[in-house]
Amino acid sequence: MSAPIAAQSRWINAPRAPGLIATAREVWHHRRFLNYLGGRTMRRMYMRTRLGLIWIFVPTLLPILIRVLVFRGIVGLMSGGVPYFLFLTIGTVPWVFFVVALMWAIRALEMNRGVLRHVYIPKVLLPIAALTPGLFYLLLNAVVLVSSILYYWIADGTPYVVLGIHSVWSIVALVCVTLLVLGFGFFLSPWAETARDARFVMAQVTTVWFLATPILYDASAVPPQHHVWLMLNPMASFIEAFKYGLLGTTPPDPLRFVIALVLTLTAFAGGLWFFTNREDDEGEA
Amino acid sequence: MAYAGAITRPKPVKWVLAHDHGFHAITRAREFWHYRRLIWFFAKQAFQVLWVKTHLGWLWVPIRQLTPILFGAVVYGSVMNIPSMGVPYLLLLVVSSLSWDCFDGPWLWGSRGIDLNRHLVTKLYFPRMILPLASMSPGLAGPLCTICFLTALLPYYRITTGVWYVQLTPGLLLAPFILVASLFLAFSLSLWTSLWLAQARDARYALNYFMGFWMYLTPVIYPISLVPAEYRWLMWLNPMAPIVEAFKASMFGWDWPPAWAAAAALGESVVLFALGFRYFHTREAAATDKL
Numbered sequence: 001m002s003a004p005i006a007a008q009s010r011w012i013n014a015p016r017a018p019g020l021i022a023t024a025r026e027v028w029h030h031r032r033f034l035n036y037l038g039g040r041t042m043r044r045m046y047m048r049t050r051l052g053l054i055w056i057f058v059p060t061l062l063p064i065l066i067r068v069l070v071f072r073g074i075v076g077l078m079s080g081g082v083p084y085f086l087f088l089t090i091g092t093v094p095w096v097f098f099v100v101a102l103m104w105a106i107r108a109l110e111m112n113r114g115v116l117r118h119v120y121i122p123k124v125l126l127p128i129a130a131l132t133p134g135l136f137y138l139l140l141n142a143v144v145l146v147s148s149i150l151y152y153w154i155a156d157g158t159p160y161v162v163l164g165i166h167s168v169w170s171i172v173a174l175v176c177v178t179l180l181v182l183g184f185g186f187f188l189s190p191w192a193e194t195a196r197d198a199r200f201v202m203a204q205v206t207t208v209w210f211l212a213t214p215i216l217y218d219a220s221a222v223p224p225q226h227h228v229w230l231m232l233n234p235m236a237s238f239i240e241a242f243k244y245g246l247l248g249t250t251p252p253d254p255l256r257f258v259i260a261l262v263l264t265l266t267a268f269a270g271g272l273w274f275f276t277n278r279e280d281d282e283g284e285a
Numbered sequence: 286m287a288y289a290g291a292i293t294r295p296k297p298v299k300w301v302l303a304h305d306h307g308f309h310a311i312t313r314a315r316e317f318w319h320y321r322r323l324i325w326f327f328a329k330q331a332f333q334v335l336w337v338k339t340h341l342g343w344l345w346v347p348i349r350q351l352t353p354i355l356f357g358a359v360v361y362g363s364v365m366n367i368p369s370m371g372v373p374y375l376l377l378l379v380v381s382s383l384s385w386d387c388f389d390g391p392w393l394w395g396s397r398g399i400d401l402n403r404h405l406v407t408k409l410y411f412p413r414m415i416l417p418l419a420s421m422s423p424g425l426a427g428p429l430c431t432i433c434f435l436t437a438l439l440p441y442y443r444i445t446t447g448v449w450y451v452q453l454t455p456g457l458l459l460a461p462f463i464l465v466a467s468l469f470l471a472f473s474l475s476l477w478t479s480l481w482l483a484q485a486r487d488a489r490y491a492l493n494y495f496m497g498f499w500m501y502l503t504p505v506i507y508p509i510s511l512v513p514a515e516y517r518w519l520m521w522l523n524p525m526a527p528i529v530e531a532f533k534a535s536m537f538g539w540d541w542p543p544a545w546a547a548a549a550a551l552g553e554s555v556v557l558f559a560l561g562f563r564y565f566h567t568r569e570a571a572a573t574d575k576l
Contacts, residue, residue: 070501
């Protein structure tokens with residue numbers, strides 16, 4: 001005999017208590033919405049497209065292959081003992097996660113306006129749920145990465161990737177990237193709700209950002225007069241940390257990593273504060 | 286007065302509503318000419334889309350155009366150390382981007398021509414070929430900014446390095462024609478893609494992806510001399526490669542691309558245009574019916 005549903009869950013219609021802890025508790029309470037909202041974002045991604053699922057493969061493997069052809073084959077970049085393909089794939093994993101998650105986190109409020117009109121969902125959940133396509137691409141690129149590691153293991157007899165205690169760095173890097181994405185999402189999604197050009201601006205920004213981040217090239221190739229850019233770019237440190245976690249060669253520069261961490265935590269905390277405050281104001285208006 | 290003027294208009298325009306007899310190149314071209322005044326209208330309208338509803342207004346145009354060039358110059362030039370054959374890398378990148386952007390921007394905008402004017406296409410008749418042509422106009426804003434930047438950059442390098450990198454030579458006179466060649470290629474291709482974009486939403490994403498790759502496979506960020514000699518013929522088959530290289534040659538007085546490559550690029554553009562013209566006219570009716 002199971003207890004009646006009414007006895008199991010109690011719904012109270014009351015204004016949300018202010019403060020971070022109340023928000024966190026509320027988010028936890030509504031956690032099951034994440035599944036629904038994430039699925040919605042994924043469906044949105046492939047909606048009204050002709051090629052449908054081919055879109056999964058085109059943006060993963062093809063850019064890597066063409067970049068290898070150009071930057072290794074023509075320009076002749078060095079990647080310090082690791083095959084360039086592997087070097088590029090490792091850098092691509094956190095970067096593509098960052099870009100895709102960022103694009104969708106920024107659109108989170110605009111996309112779910114219809115849902116918000118019908119159901120009460122804490123808005124903080126929306127940018128979090130919009131991480132789904134990013135995580136999906138992370139998985140796809142991880143598959144590419146693992147298969148290329150296996151390929152080089154068989155072809156060259158060495159896996160190049162060394163797992164050990166330093167591999168924690170990779171996980172730390174991915175967590176930091178997630179926090180950075182959420183920070184940006186909290187700040188920018190309210191703006192993107194009204195300004196339709198927001199995502200086109202972001203597309204422009206991320207192409208330049210890609211160049212400024214050591215993915216195609218190694219951070220050690222950057223001449224000293226440009227080191228300030230590496231310092232201001234948190235993604236540079238996170239990608240270095242991710243690479244260190246897998247290859248175990250050069251650990252990330254401690255000063256730069258700390259700066260990146262501080263910038264990221266500030267963006268995350270500030271974004272959360274801005275986002276929840278704005279939500280409260282909106283409720284009163 | 287205006288009324289009297291209307292009465293005494295010298296040549297009354299005659300409108301004939303007749304059955305469409307299918308594809309006739311000359312009839313189509315004549316009809317296009319008849320409606321030519323619409324080109325300006327659509328071009329102006331498309332141009333305004335660039336900064337309407339943005340906070341910075343027209344300032345976006347130079348920012349959008351020049352930031353990738355400036356960042357690219359630092360990354361490709363001083364981090365990757367791509368050789369630039371005795372010219373400052375920034376200058377090389379500005380010049381090759383100029384010829385590339387005369388292709389890339391106009392093509393992307395021209396392809397969106399029908400899609401952006403959906404509401405008009407479904408309501409009234411005019412030769413639809415006007416749309417891909419006129420909608421190329423916003424794509425010209427970027428190259429114009431680059432030209433301004435280039436004219437400022439040349440005296441700057443004259444002062445700092447004492448060299449005029451671009452000299453007044455007979456070859457320089459060809460430069461505008463080379464830019465027109467890349468515009469022509471852009472138009473030929475948008476005859477195909479503008480119909481695709483009107484039908485499928487992902488055609489635009491596909492085009493954006495494709496353009497990114499095409500730029501890497503064209504000698505824009507690197508000189509063609511970096512490509513191993515045995516594969517160079519393959520690169521010359523890309524119609525944009527001779528155009529970009531010829532533009533650099535005309536600006537810096539370098540070696541011209543081989544004659545066969547230039548002829549191939551020209552032939553490819555003309556064939557793409559002729560087939561595109563036919564494709565567009567045979568498909569436009571069916572495609573616009575489904576909008």
